[in-house]
Amino acid sequence: MAFRTAIIGLGIMGQRMLENMSLHPEFAVTAIWDPDPTACDTAKKMAPTAHQALSAEDAIAHADLVYLACPPAPRKAYAIAAAQQGKAVFLEKPLGIDVDESREMVTALKALGVPAAVNFTQAAGAPLRDVSDAIETGALGQLMGVDIIVTYANWPREWQKAADWLRFRDEGGMTREVISHFLFFSERVLGPLELVWAHSSYPEQSDLCETHVAARLLNAEGLPVTLMGSVGGAQPDRQEVTIKGSKTSRRISNFLNDAISSGGDFIPTGDTPADPRATGLKAQLDHLALCLHGKPNRLATLDEALRVQILIETILAESK
Template identity: 25%
Template sequence: MGKIKVGIIGTGGIGERVMNAFLSHPEADVLEVFDGNAKRLAEVSAKYGIAAAADYRALFDNPDINLIYIAVPPKFHHQYVMEALHSGKNVLCEKPLASTVAEADEMLEAAESTGLMHAVNFPTIFGGGFLELERLARNGFLGNLRRVELHCHFEEWPRKWQQNSWISSRDQGGFVREVFPHYIQIILHLFGKISDVRSSLELPDDPEWCETGIIASGRLSNGVPVLFNGLSGLGMKEELRFNLYGDEGTLSLRNWSELWAARKNEPLQRIEVEGSNSYHAFIDELVKAFEGQPARIISFQRGRDVQEILDKLLKE
């Protein structure tokens, strides 16, 4: 199929980050971008020398574009994904896939019926820290798995670099919707289905504002407990910890990429792993998928399964 030729809808912080990854990859080109914020669109177009579309539909009509990357707020994912698929374009969508599992079901059905490539942007599983955690976990480092825990603590939400009109809203934003999906996907990838999800949210009085805390639990198919713990507005620097506790060893992925490990009678110690650009590794896999080779990409099916858990966590 040749190079991946990308059209991008949405040029916010994450959208620009992924755009840079495409631009620096030898097997990808970014041909055209669109953003509903005309000032932002002009800035990005001028900065990178990429054509700016006056209307997002121009990307669907561009015959040279073979992949649409959708990096807009979650409530717009369904609309843009459905239109892109109906226009015959392969789709990469930001997480979470949708606003509800019902929307995700429609998107998955449409994607599978077209035979087009469909993927969700979950870059963490391509990083060196996670890859080593996965290798150790699958090779028996943990012994018998006893518990899976996710702890996400934020000094403030939204973070200083995330100031926009939706990231703090209850219907689209919040750290559960923005950060938890990465780790839900990891749990599904490593251990399979999560069931019996029960959640308790801390919500501000203003119904427009997102959660400030969550304690939730679930179980893997073998009965192993899964704990979700999140808080914002804390007197500490942001810290993310994904912990796997076993009767022979413990693994902890901290702040996305740091891997810590311990065996019996040992303290947790950081394991130095070979660094890798997770976005470049992800695009390498997209290239394989475009060439019809087996590829490690996160399809809409997994995105839909993540959305199902997310809906249960956010149920008031």
């Protein structure tokens, strides 16, 4: 039988997951909730048989799995409430914004023993798997490090503007929302990272999120991760992670586009999926089903997500 799923938070990610869960045989969305009635109305049209809950607690009661796509601040309370009722939990990233609260949440979820994972969307995808295989077989040669480059003309981007909290310093920003994915990818490739230095810049309006960020991190062997992010200027979005090797390097653009270089131009390793986002979410849901069945899977663990959160929040705190 399909896993009965409640979705709490019906903004961009909640609606995307609702759409893709509705197409997946292992999941049935049985309850939806968001404090915004307009978001609920939109989601109800997408899943007319789902229970439109009156509260987060009501949604949790109607499911075996709770997917938390709400902003970071309330996730701890909802996750623990679900786990206390024996419900599995799938959390959006970042894990949270307060490191101490996230540590408490991770400890509580582990103690309660329910299946739990975090939706770093590259975890189960082909690029991370293929890059990991190339490292294992020696196809990259000696690893040299990772470069992360993220640039946007505007933040939030046009399609994100309905999620107004993304523009504020307390919970939003490109570093939490996007760069966290690429630090997760880097840790899967290089192992745990330690921050060496960082600098983040903010606008004059003190409640708005960062506009520029730079950082250098090292793994246990001293291999560097170099990070640069910026907002501003007429340009297309640029989202790149380059895994550098002495023989070949791999560049993942826009989360799923994998390309290889042996010193010349980067050349795609294969055909780009017709719908890259749907392909990535399908892989995540396949592995979420494995997680719920107690089988090995490639989803991000709570500990991995907590490590990434600590790095992100430390980077954002290093400002002048």
